[in-house]
Amino acid sequence: MDLGEINPVLLVASLMVAATPLLLAAIGELVVEKAGVLNLGVEGMMIVGAISGFAISVETGSPWLGFIAAAIGGAVLSLLFVLLTQFALANQVASGLALTLFGLGFSALMGQGYVGIKPPSMGDIHIPVISDIPVIGPILFQHDPILYLGIALTALVWAVLKYTRVGLILRAVGENHDAAHALGYKVIKIRILAIMFGGACAGLGGAYISLIRVPQWTEGMTAGVGWIALALVVFASWKPWRVLLGAYLFGGITVLQLNLQAAGVAIPVEYLAMSPYIITILVLVILSADKSSAPASLGRTFHASH
Amino acid sequence: MKFTSLLTSAAMVLGLATAAVAEDKTKVGFVYVGPVGDGGWTYEHDKGRLAVEAEFGDKVETVFVESVPEGPDAERVMTQMALEGADLIFTTSFGYMDPTINVAKKFPNVKFEHATGYKTADNVSVYSARFYEGRAVQGHIAGKMTKSNTIGYIGSYPIPEVIRGINSAYIHAKKVNPDVEFKIVWAYTWFDPAKEADAATVLIEQGADVILQHTDSTAPQAAAQEAGNVITFGQASDMSEYAPMPRVSSIIDNWAPYYIARTQAVMDGSWETVNTWDGIAQGMVEIGEISDAVPADVKEEALAMKAAMAAGDYHPFTGPLKKQDGSDWLAEGEVADDGTLAGMNFYVEGLEGEIPQ
Numbered sequence: 001m002d003l004g005e006i007n008p009v010l011l012v013a014s015l016m017v018a019a020t021p022l023l024l025a026a027i028g029e030l031v032v033e034k035a036g037v038l039n040l041g042v043e044g045m046m047i048v049g050a051i052s053g054f055a056i057s058v059e060t061g062s063p064w065l066g067f068i069a070a071a072i073g074g075a076v077l078s079l080l081f082v083l084l085t086q087f088a089l090a091n092q093v094a095s096g097l098a099l100t101l102f103g104l105g106f107s108a109l110m111g112q113g114y115v116g117i118k119p120p121s122m123g124d125i126h127i128p129v130i131s132d133i134p135v136i137g138p139i140l141f142q143h144d145p146i147l148y149l150g151i152a153l154t155a156l157v158w159a160v161l162k163y164t165r166v167g168l169i170l171r172a173v174g175e176n177h178d179a180a181h182a183l184g185y186k187v188i189k190i191r192i193l194a195i196m197f198g199g200a201c202a203g204l205g206g207a208y209i210s211l212i213r214v215p216q217w218t219e220g221m222t223a224g225v226g227w228i229a230l231a232l233v234v235f236a237s238w239k240p241w242r243v244l245l246g247a248y249l250f251g252g253i254t255v256l257q258l259n260l261q262a263a264g265v266a267i268p269v270e271y272l273a274m275s276p277y278i279i280t281i282l283v284l285v286i287l288s289a290d291k292s293s294a295p296a297s298l299g300r301t302f303h304a305s306h
Numbered sequence: 307m308k309f310t311s312l313l314t315s316a317a318m319v320l321g322l323a324t325a326a327v328a329e330d331k332t333k334v335g336f337v338y339v340g341p342v343g344d345g346g347w348t349y350e351h352d353k354g355r356l357a358v359e360a361e362f363g364d365k366v367e368t369v370f371v372e373s374v375p376e377g378p379d380a381e382r383v384m385t386q387m388a389l390e391g392a393d394l395i396f397t398t399s400f401g402y403m404d405p406t407i408n409v410a411k412k413f414p415n416v417k418f419e420h421a422t423g424y425k426t427a428d429n430v431s432v433y434s435a436r437f438y439e440g441r442a443v444q445g446h447i448a449g450k451m452t453k454s455n456t457i458g459y460i461g462s463y464p465i466p467e468v469i470r471g472i473n474s475a476y477i478h479a480k481k482v483n484p485d486v487e488f489k490i491v492w493a494y495t496w497f498d499p500a501k502e503a504d505a506a507t508v509l510i511e512q513g514a515d516v517i518l519q520h521t522d523s524t525a526p527q528a529a530a531q532e533a534g535n536v537i538t539f540g541q542a543s544d545m546s547e548y549a550p551m552p553r554v555s556s557i558i559d560n561w562a563p564y565y566i567a568r569t570q571a572v573m574d575g576s577w578e579t580v581n582t583w584d585g586i587a588q589g590m591v592e593i594g595e596i597s598d599a600v601p602a603d604v605k606e607e608a609l610a611m612k613a614a615m616a617a618g619d620y621h622p623f624t625g626p627l628k629k630q631d632g633s634d635w636l637a638e639g640e641v642a643d644d645g646t647l648a649g650m651n652f653y654v655e656g657l658e659g660e661i662p663q
Binding site: 007011219221262 | 340341342343344345373458464489490491492494495497498499500501503504505507508509511512513523524525527528529531532545547548658659660662
């Protein structure tokens with residue numbers, strides 16, 4: 001056992017990378033659920049985003065275009081969910097599950113010609129002086145731009161939900177869609193926009209895995225991150241900063257336990273392997289002792305005639 | 307009246323005819339642990355399935371279900387396959403062992419073949435490949451090529467098959483490089499590209515310049531390529547898209563001949579419970595092309611070792627060998643028996659860390 005072999009700077013830097021796909025997907029789902037819609041299709045939108053982003057960046061040579069395509073891909077897939085739940089008034093749980101199954105299959109089909117290809121690299125941001133500060137530089141200022149986008153989105157979602165009229169309307173729709181409707185807000189329209197935002201974020205999260213974290217295309221490569229994102233939103237009691245904390249905890253402990261294993265620490269591996277799940281849930285459950293509850297209209301179908 | 311009865315009898319004849327046609331076709335099912343496009347383990351099993359189709363053409367019908375979790379859900383998938391009339395079902399991951407045995411009890415007329423397990427029954431055969439022979443070649447190349455003397459190993463689950471691979475690679479790396487050290491990370495998954503890439507990155511950050519993997523995706527290859535100056539080996543499949551660097555060689559599982567032979571046996575009615583464990587000699591384990599990144603002399607030695615194993619002149623577990631705790635295992639010149647190898651649950655001397663129990 002040699003803890004000295006773990007480089008704390010590299011560890012923190014790589015935990016931020018490991019947490020980003022989860023953060024992006026979860027922050028998108030948070031907005032969707034705040035609008036009163038439960039979309040279980042996160043995994044499906046992520047994987048479609050992963051392949052859309054991968055394919056476009058390989059074809060164009062630009063990772064930026066890839067990420068834009070990933071966001072569009074995720075949003076377009078979420079339109080299927082919109083069609084089912086907002087217009088056909090189908091059950092949201094069933095529609096979300098269907099979206100995941102469809103996304104997994106569809107992405108495998110789209111990805112046929114992209115196995116074993118190396119995508120163009122995005123490169124890390126390098127700001128002179130700041131990025132070269134020892135310790136802080138590599139941790140905070142030497143990442144790819146999407147990682148910063150994830151943090152910025154969290155801040156943005158928090159600010160919009162808390163301080164703006166748009167946020168208030170979104171929350172009203174999620175808490176009591178009938179009242180919001182009576183006040184003259186277009187419930188369906190607002191929900192559609194929220195669902196598409198969620199889809200775009202999930203797509204970005206997926207593309208982060210296929211373009212930066214791994215980087216390659218493999219069928220089914222999101223391997224359950226979407227489900228963890230869904231759970232994270234609940235455990236974070238629908239609060240953006242807690243989602244960030246949860247994502248970093250989960251990503252961090254995942255990377256940390258691999259590091260501890262490689263360094264030969266004498267903790268049984270089974271405990272290390274389950275630690276990300278347990279610690280993240282524990283911390284967030286303790287935090288949610290303030291009784292924050294789910295949006296009251298979550299998962300309920302709205303029709304203007306009701 | 308007449309017309310309807312005519313229709314009915316026509317329908318019946320048709321029905322009988324299709325039933326008869328269906329009877330002629332041998333239906334072969336495959337249960338996969340990952341997606342067929344994983345580029346590794348499941349990809350090779352699916353190549354075996356396609357080979358069965360190519361060999362028998364209209365006489366067979368194959369079905370497969372991919373990404374089936376190990377555990378109770380696997381039983382549901384197998385039961386469904388058996389109910390749909392499969393004559394022969396291949397279950398292609400270690401964790402399907404008990405589900406296979408359970409389902410086989412319910413369908414005595416269906417033949418089952420479980421990969422990499424050890425439980426057999428009247429209608430359950432087991433088959434596996436001696437991957438550890440390939441690991442010996444990898445260990446040799448790894449020991450010769452490492453500059454940091456640190457070799458990273460991504461394990462999936464602590465089961466005998468994986469432990470054999472670690473031991474075999476370690477013995478042969480140590481033989482050519484006494485300073486070599488193994489860092490082992492258990493991923494507790496067969497297929498999770500993001501996690502596999504993380505594991506590879508962690509090992510590289512901790513100084514490993516050779517990554518061996520016993521997980522199914524090509525993600526560790528991509529991570530090694532990204533890091534640069536790290537060598538890897540294709541696992542289960544050639545993974546030649548990452549050659550010549552980082553992938554310098556590979557172990558390829560060639561299941562096709564076995565799948566064809568077993569399907570033939572079901573057709574002939576000559577199917578019997580067997581316990582197959584074939585290696586390089588029988589062609590079930592192949593060594594992928596050793597790339598130019600490997601020095602010519604190392605390549606030659608590796609190929610010589612492969613030839614010796616194929617000819618039966620060399621066994622990767624030949625004494626003197628001790629267990630991790632220092633107790634004697636094999637005396638000078640003694641060769642490990644298959645029983646011990648099949649249930650191997652200990653590290654050889656020199657490896658650090660404990661095997662998770």
